[in-house]
Amino acid sequence: MPTSTRVCLLLLAVAACDAPPAKDAPKVATIQAKRVEPAGTADAPPADTGRPPDSKSDVPPVIVPGGPAEDSVVSMPDSLTAENIPPIPRAIADGVGTYSEARSALALEWHPKDHSLLIRTRFADTDQVHEVKMAGGDRRQLTFFSDRVGGATYPPVGDGGFFVLSKDIGGNEFAQNWRFDRADGKLTLLTDGASKNSLGPWTRAGDRFAYTSTRRNKKDTDFYVVDPRDPSSDKLVAEVEGGGWSPQDFSADGNQLLALEYVSVNESYLWLFDLATGERTKLTEKTGDVPVAWSGASFTADGKGVITTTDGKGEFRELVTLDLASKQTSPLGPPVQWDVDSFAVSHDRKKLASVVNEGGIDRLRLHDLPSGRERPIKTRLPAGTIGGLNFHPDGKLLAFTLSSARSPADTYVLDVQSGVIERWTESEVGTLNPATFSEPELVTWKSFDGREIPGFYYKPPARFTGKRPVVVIVHGGPEGQSQTGFIGRNNYYLNELGVALLYPNVRGSTGYGKTYVRLDNGAQREDSVKDLGAALDWIASRPDLDAERVMIMGGSYGGYMTLAASVHFADRIRCAVDIVGISNFVTFLENTEAYRRDLRRAEYGDERDPELRKKLLEISPLTRAAEIKKPLFVIQGKNDPRVPASEAHQIVATLKQGGTPVWYLEGKDEGHGFQKKRNQDYQMYATILFMKKFLLDGMSE
Template sequence: MLNPLDPSKSRKVASLPGTGWFDFAFSFDDKRLALVEAKSINETYVWVMDLASGKRRRVLPAEGETPAQPIASFHLNFSRDGKGLFLATDRDGEFMKLAYLDLGTGKLQYFGEGGEWDIEGVSLSPNGRTLAVIANEGGIGSLRLYDAATRRALARPALPVGTVAGAVWHHNSRDLAVSVASAQSPSDVYTIDVARNGVERWTETKIPGLDASTFKSAEPITWKSFDGRSISGFITRPPARFTGKRPVIVSIHGGPEAQARPGFLARWNYFVNELGIAVIEPNVRGSTGRGKTFVALDNGMKREDSVKDIGALFDWIRAQPDLDADRIVAFGGSYGGYMVLGVATNYPDRIAGAIDVVGIANFVTFLENTETYRRDLRRVEYGDERDPAMREFLTRISPVNNAQKIKAPLLVVAGLNDPRVRYTEAEQIVAAARKNNVPVWYLLADNEGHGFARKPNADFLFYAVIAFVEERLLK
């Protein structure tokens, strides 16, 4: 524990096993610490530690309690009197619900508006009197305020249309800062005076000569997959001046425990507004935001079911009168890069090109080489490569071992210093595809890691993607 005003007096409080500890919250008297131990996105444990002794007690699920299925809980906040925790948990249902955990009795008391959505942020004011809560409603972040003592909802502030994120309290406990993003604006900062429910905009992002008000908003879409399950996503269609059936970029998010959400498309607006390409962002099984059953539907040996969701999306695209199913490029980064390669090997005749950015090509070598701090967490998701049956399965489905099926040209991108997905994953798929005479553009940055962070590199990658997409979709 470190006092930033007097670093010399830092002291070791306790040693914690494993690496998945986070979401630390101090009690108001600074004598206790609440913390989360994460085994996976679906399995966490809430502990309370005495800071004088370092001893900790498990409070959710309680010590000795073995739940019928894993529980996930996040966003811990001690109540003002120290008798309980405000948090979000899925203990009694599919979604993360707002709750108060009584530390004396162990009882959970749910409050707030219900709905089929996850609570993704809980922040208690410094004086312990007001809760700022962000809910993920169909991919859109919405803000609600509650009286912490009565747990009753307060008047909702009149924020502009968009996705709210990052609630941060001022030390005066009256002013709350949030960011709001929409298709027409990146994340700009607003403050809320909770005493009078007033809203004030603090930043306004503008680029000279750019009229962001013309940017198209994403529309929600759904389609049926191979097993009848409904899969959802978002489509951003190009302006009406582009006539005829439009080509499509299917942009698949990473994670896989993540979610495509409507917001500011940034550079992707170029493909929509200037090139007339529709952008579809699917939330295949394994994505968050649809409940804990949905997020686990791709685990282990169900891995390729998520790839089949993209195959069903291709059927949906073909049924649309304004989209050209013969001109599709698949794009994805990290786990999304695996998805792109999985699509290229499972649906080789249905795409015109594939862009794999820092993606997984071989699950076995990925798990063996990813940094140790995250290896066990990834084994929960993908399977344990040390188990012979799982190793055989992961070997069999890995794109590098199915590269002979690839027909569409590839653009493969990697960072030499990537600790998560080693650049050797890219090297493997590039070599295997070229061996089969598949055209491959390969971009390896020797000063990047898991994605391109340096602006010159990011710019170069952007121009490379434009050139690749123009060649594959517009010629």
């Protein structure tokens, strides 16, 4: 299924799609490079900027005829449908308690004049836009939709009388842009109401912003420019081919637009569009036979260069300046031996903030421009994931979001001059003591070819003695990464059930160099599945872990990995949970939304080629579904544009015919992973029941 897309520690276990700070299309003052792929291209849950699962709702009891007595079971929301899931005892919901009460607060955008900040958090069922004016200040809710808001952006100048927000319906990811007037809350639609649209950068004058839309043919992400004050000003400025385009930055005069063309995690290009003449110039090319990845782009102060990241000269993405005349790059700042995952440039182009991904732990850095000299940051941050970098238009403050093992994603603010960081929000974890949450241990194991595979291992509390059962949680992407962010409700499995958690970063994961990312391409696809087999060997070698009680769980591409593990390691696992997973690569490629199809073919192969089609069918779990003998729980959103619900339907139907125990849960108002709190809650309760029945030997309540 983040981007990122680097993907933070996968919370699909219970929340289906909670991932680290989403990279909505970058703005002038926030040029993001964390997710090299545009939103909606990778097979990962919707990038959600690292937020933990939403909290538990009060679900009324229901009388099940001929079954448990009133008040003894949890009722299923009308928004869900289920097959073969037994009545869920009320004791499970009661036992979960405040583990489902955690929430987060993600930095979105500064007000152009004062120092108030738009954040995204949840007071009810979905994430909405709120405003906070100081560290520890009240969160004032501004939007009240039934569906979550994806992002919000102010123009960089003006009185802050409006902002533009992005929102879809029922998780379909066909987001529309709206102008939200602060005075009266009036909403004005800025897009066509039907296509997929992005948020994008503003001109420096704040009179227009650029965005992409598929409205022309539902496939290509063309460029549009609009003044939100006058929706009739909306103008198509460039038709492009492909679904991987995103606007990055405007020139000082607003007449040129930097853009990124994403082909795959390994290959992307920077372009310059002249909006007055229609001329387009390709700024970057392949280096020999090896494709190069570029991510993020911002004009330098003099307009003669572009600040960006690239892996063109090494294994990792580094900050560079690209000279527009010579097309040559020069390093920006001191070298680092890890990926620069994201960066943001201040409005005056004098400061740059970056995030370096050090093996799954993010480090914040601050630089002067144009020298690249690093400035000191005096406040020490906990190990975790960082995203949502956003400079205030005056350049004095930098907002960002931090998620760590013992804290949900929260908004922090760095004073650029002093180097001091303040925590502006402190999100709740119910009545739990976050100091009791397990912190991850970085572990490695050798795979079939001798390559070391990294992962993060969470131990249950010491009071759980003996060999502990294990849940292996596989991230999506495949160009994603499990990192050291907040694992939310998954702490329940550790603290209350005594289940150990292992988050592997199998080959194909980002964060370990471009060679590692490519190791699962083409005919090597199942080598990543072998890495899971090696993880099972590692579990068997541990005296504290029970190799006889292992469950595999993953979402989207991680769902494919879960199904593949159920085929290949049926004799080594107890059960599996597949969330919005790919069951057949051919039908997936044929049915995923048109704007994604070619992007996914670049990763998996083109099903229209007879030889590739044969290979894709050969490695598809559906082809070998008869070998899946252990119980499977399948979870799917009806409106999923990435991995269509048909992928779930066909694996469920096939397993039922073969007599394999299979549970199925579908969200009528959900897409690529459950986003609504009531649905997340029920998914968690059902997952716990499934675990107790099949992993924990019928553990009683």
